[in-house]
Amino acid sequence: MRAMVAASKHVSFDELCSGLGCKDVYHPRTPSCLASVWDMNQRSMKGCIQLFASVYALQLILHRRKINREYLKHHAKNYARTVLAGNLASTFSVIFCCTSRRLLGGFYRYTVLFLPTMLSAFAVVLERREKKEIYLCSLITMTVEYVIRHLARTGRLQLTKLRMCASFMLLNTAAMYLMRCNSIEMLSGINYWPFIPPRVEKRSCKRREDSDQTDCKTSVCNHSGSCWRHVFQEATKYLLLGMAVQMLRVLLPQFRRVVVHPAEQLQNLCVLKNFSLAMFFGSYVGIYHAVVCLLSQLRGQDSEVHAVPAGFLAGSAFWFYPKLTTLLMVGTTVFQQLTKRGQALGVVPRSDFLMNCIFAFFLGAMFHCRIVDQEICHPVFVSMMNAISGGRDEECRAVYLRLRDNYQKR
Incomplete structure (x- = not known):
């Protein structure tokens, strides 16, 4: 030693x-x-x-x-x-x-x-x-x-907030595009990044059982209902997820104090910095879905390319939670998706x-x-x-x- x-x-x-x-x-x-x-x-x-x-x-x-x-x-x-x-x-x-x-x-x-x-x-x-x-x-x-x-x-x-945010936006662009382009088999298993963008759904028609007529999907987005409602629901879901994770990270190390002095610990919990992860997840998912829906409505169809501007703009949410670990997680996700694509093409050995x-x-x-x-x-x-x-x-x-x-x- x-x-x-x-x-x-x-x-x-x-x-x-x-x-x-x-x-x-x-x-x-x-x-x-x-x-x-x-x-x-x-x-x-x-x-x-x-x-x-x-x-x-x-x-x-x-x-x-x-x-x-x-x-x-x-x-x-x-x-x-x-x-x-x-x-x-x-x-x-x-x-x-x-x-x-x-x-x-x-x-x-x-x-x-x-x-x-x-x-x-x-x-x-x-x-x-x-x-x-x-x-x-x-x-x-x-x-x-x-x-x-x-x-x-x-x-x-030199690690500055601006440099890390710009790097996250670029890496997130690559991660979102790769995950949208990869097949369902490549996305199977455990993915390192907590958010998986929905895949592009082609327009499909189903024949009615009681007649010869067919019902075709008219929405250009890959969700049902209003786009604004979809964006709000997804953003709220990840906002609550980020809030739950942040609360667990704060309360679990001080579990005994929470049991003895619950009011004091809950008061300390209600600090703005304890909601930074929730703000990051909520705005990140909300911006991504909003941009994808907007581009789909303007172009009249959904496409994998929409993940490029959507991923880039969603990366700006990193400003709420500028952590080096978060930046490297999305970078590792790019590496993971490239490895899976390489294995599917036979370039990278699956050993x-x-x-x-x-x-x-x-x-x-x-x-x-x-x-x-x-x-x-x-x-x-x-x-x-x-x-x-x-x-x-x-x-x-x-x-x-x-x-x-x-x-x-x-």
């Missing part, structure tokens, strides 16, 4: 790590490596059960209309697979850490955290392909965000092994950054790793900080 501190001091890794054992770096609570593996397994299992129980419970609430006996059985099986994958990844990380030190005879820069975490991350093979896709998209987003924040911290990149390798690499890199440079890591990743490892990553972080402070005092 001290090797990670030495990079800026130009001191050899072997000199800094001399005399340190596994218990000094990986498992300070347990002197034995075998006891450490068992301790990690128990703590990780408890953390994974608690973490993924809330995630899968939320999925049940969102898909409550599909709930039946078969759905619950399938849901329970997926929950068990996710818990087992997280537990095996955490347990094998300790095994690979201790084994690499014994085989190599010491600690080195990338064998301390990166390599063991990357190897243990192959436990993701237990997950379904759809879940692995969303995991990989999330990791790519958080890794790119870390790199951008690192460049901004060193002064090599589970390749996906597992990419996932393992990004997880190893992010966990390394989480320990040595937590300040600019995404807080969601920090919380996830803390829950899955049962708090072991916090112990590694504490060891790293102690070694760094001791070296700086020399």
Whole structure:
């Protein structure tokens, strides 16, 4: 671990790590490596059960209309697979850490955290392909965000609200157009961006059962009823969704205070900044549908090209919620849609092994950054790793900080 501190001091890794054992770096609570593996397994299992129980419970609430006996059985099986994958990844990380030190005879820069975490991350093979896709998209987003924040911290990149808004508008244009052009098969599974634009519906005619006459669709838009009513309904739906998500993000970390002092916490909740996500989602969806309907009425038909101006103008809603994570999410969505199109055309290989390798690499890199440079890591990743490892990553972080402070005092 001290090797990670030495990079800026130009001191050899072997000199800094001399005399340190596994218990000094990986498992300070347990002197034995075998006891450490068992301790990690128990703590990780408890953390994974608690973490993924809330995630899968939320999925049940969102898909409550599909709930039946078969759905619950399938849901329970997926929950068990996710818990087992997280537990095996955490347990094998300790095994690979201790084994690499014994085989190599010491600690080195990338064998301390990166390599063991990357190897243990192959436990993701237990997950379904759809879940692995969303995991990989999330990791790519958080890794790119870390790199951008690192460049901004060193002064090599300036993050301004105007630049991020312009970038979001351009990326959102590409994302909306690709999702509208892609087939239903390409859009199947789990999509990374929460809003999926409706596809273009061709005019269709149906023959009446009681006569030879046919009824043809006269509306040029892909919805029924008034356009203004449709825009208002969709905007309101996503406005309420953004409000619910923002409230959960604010209230869940302070759940005990909400129970003890509900009036005080609800008063703190009614702040304008807590409605920024709702304003973003509501205006984003409303502007998109309004532009698509307007162009369809003017041209007399719906088209995939309408997603270009609609996506560009809807991207201006980013001004209400100028977060780097939101910008990178839509960028990752473009990457996801391009990958699906490439797989459909046979240009990009549809390989589970390749996906597992990419996932393992990004997880190893992010966990390394989480320990040595937590300040600019995404807080969601920090919380996830803390829950899955049962708090072991916090112990590694504490060891790293102690070694760094001791070296700086020399």
